[in-house]
Amino acid sequence: xxxxxxHNSADELALERFLPYRLSIVAQTVSRAxxxxxxxxxxxxVPQWRxxxxxxxxxxxxxxxxxxxxxxxxxxxxxxxxxxxxxxxIERTTDSTDRRRLALRLSKPGGALHRQIVPLALDYERxxxxxxxxxxxxxxxxxxxxxxxSA
Amino acid sequence: xxxxxxHNSADELALERFLPYRLSIVAQTVSRAxxxxxxxxxxxxVPQWRxxxxxxxxxxxxxxxxxxxxxxxxxxxxxxxxxxxxxxxIERTTDSTDRRRLALRLSKPGGALHRQIVPLALDYERxxxxxxxxxxxxxxxxxxxxxxxSA
DNA sequence: CCTAATTAGTTTCATATGTAACCATTATGG
DNA sequence: CCATAATGGTTACATATGAAACTAATTAGG
Numbered sequence: 001x002x003x004x005x006x007h008n009s010a011d012e013l014a015l016e017r018f019l020p021y022r023l024s025i026v027a028q029t030v031s032r033a034x035x036x037x038x039x040x041x042x043x044x045x046v047p048q049w050r051x052x053x054x055x056x057x058x059x060x061x062x063x064x065x066x067x068x069x070x071x072x073x074x075x076x077x078x079x080x081x082x083x084x085x086x087x088x089x090i091e092r093t094t095d096s097t098d099r100r101r102l103a104l105r106l107s108k109p110g111g112a113l114h115r116q117i118v119p120l121a122l123d124y125e126r127x128x129x130x131x132x133x134x135x136x137x138x139x140x141x142x143x144x145x146x147x148x149x150s151a
Numbered sequence: 152x153x154x155x156x157x158h159n160s161a162d163e164l165a166l167e168r169f170l171p172y173r174l175s176i177v178a179q180t181v182s183r184a185x186x187x188x189x190x191x192x193x194x195x196x197v198p199q200w201r202x203x204x205x206x207x208x209x210x211x212x213x214x215x216x217x218x219x220x221x222x223x224x225x226x227x228x229x230x231x232x233x234x235x236x237x238x239x240x241i242e243r244t245t246d247s248t249d250r251r252r253l254a255l256r257l258s259k260p261g262g263a264l265h266r267q268i269v270p271l272a273l274d275y276e277r278x279x280x281x282x283x284x285x286x287x288x289x290x291x292x293x294x295x296x297x298x299x300x301s302a
Numbered sequence: 303c304c305t306a307a308t309t310a311g312t313t314t315c316a317t318a319t320g321t322a323a324c325c326a327t328t329a330t331g332g
Numbered sequence: 333c334c335a336t337a338a339t340g341g342t343t344a345c346a347t348a349t350g351a352a353a354c355t356a357a358t359t360a361g362g
Contacts, residue, residue: 011266011269011270011273012208012269013204013207013208013269013272013273014208015201015204015205015208015220015221016220018204018272018276019181019276019279019280020178020181020182020185020272020275020276020279021201022292022295023174023177023178023181023182023295024178024181024182024197025222025299026174026178026295026298026299026302027171027174027175027177027178027179028178029298029299029302030170030171030174030175030298030302031171031174031175033302034171045347045348046175047348047349050166050172053164053166053169054166056164057163057164057165057166062310062311063310063311064309064310064311069166069167070166071176073349073350073351074310074311074312075311075312075313075349075350075351076348076349076350077311078311078312078313079312079348079349081311082312098309098310098357098358099356099357099358100309100310100311100356100357100358101309101310101311101357102310102311115162118162118163118164119162121164121169121171122162122164124171125169125170125171127301128170128171128298128301128302129170130301131297131298131300131301132294132297135290136290136293136294136297139286139287139290139291139294140290140291140294141173142287143283143287143290143291144173144174144177146282146283146287147177147180147181147279147282148176148177148180149282150278150279150281150282151177151180151181151184151279196317196318198318198319213340213341214340214341215339215340215341224319224320224321225340225341225342226319226320226321226341226342226343227318227319227320228341229341229342229343230318230319230342232341233342249327249328249339249340250326250327250328251326251327251328251339251340251341252327252339252340252341253340253341
């Protein structure tokens with residue numbers, strides 16, 4: 001008769017246990033800690049760092065391809081690209097077959113900076129993962145995929 | 152001799168597998184989907200919703216206590232409180248013993264709104280968790296705590 | 303071909319967020 | 333007591349972000 005609910009009385013919401021809230025806190029904390037690694041030191045914000053990261057692996061890419069790979073909208077990408085161009089960290093050439101498209105790639109100094117940041121980022125990730133068992137890591141990864149699908 | 156690294160060549164960063172990035176994407180996706188539930192319909196943004204959520208359970212609270220419970224900084228709380236006061240969703244009285252402190256609680260209409268939102272939020276959470284096994288849920292929760300500590 | 307619809311990317315404007323400076327009140331130390 | 337520090341909260345300014353309007357180039361349909 002008494003319907004026993006899993007959480008609490010089913011119409012009480014404990015923020016500190018609420019999944020979207022916890023996700024948000026963890027993501028924000030991690031993201032901030034990481035940007036301290038490269039933010040101050042290299043003068044990059046998150047969108048800029050993401051653009052450099054994908055260009056480091058997949059260049060040349062058009063801005064819209066960068067959008068897909070980073071899940072950022074085109075405004076964010078456009079702004080990051082503008083800033084990176086001004087600092088000379090990336091280069092842009094017009095696609096010969098489609099003059100709307102602009103091919104982006106890291107410049108020489110951009111590549112150098114990229115090679116500096118990547119190890120820092122990977123170290124930080126290693127540090128995060130260090131506390132987790134192999135099983136926890138696997139579950140986490142699977143759960144992310146599931147959450148993304150049902151969100 | 153060849154040092155076999157777990158990921159890829161150890162100095163390559165695959166953004167789509169990079170933990171901070173994935174966390175950020177998942178959190179953002181979930182957060183947006185959820186705010187659609189209450190954002191448009193009730194005219195609340197995330198900070199405002201969080202303030203209402205904690206006041207719904209723990210009122211009366213001072214603004215700084217709200218900060219602790221929501222992990223938001225005091226500026227964010229102050230702004231959310233101002234907006235909620237203007238809409239008459241919360242009330243504020245001055246603490247008699249310390250006139251710096253202002254005690255916050257939901258107003259009558261605020262309480263009514265809270266009772267409308269909470270089931271929606273819990274439903275959404277249930278939907279997210281529905282795809283996960285009990286084991287996955289437990290691991291997720293434990294992993295969040297670990298990540299927060301090492302971040 | 304020539305117009306309408308699409309696509310790539312940028313700009314604009316309105317809103318959100320963070321840092322630091324700020325005001326008011328209460329606590330502390332000589 | 334009185335000056336100084338600490339606390340609670342708000343304001344101001346600078347930067348970040350998102351939605352929608354816009355420009356330029358390409359494609360599609362008649």
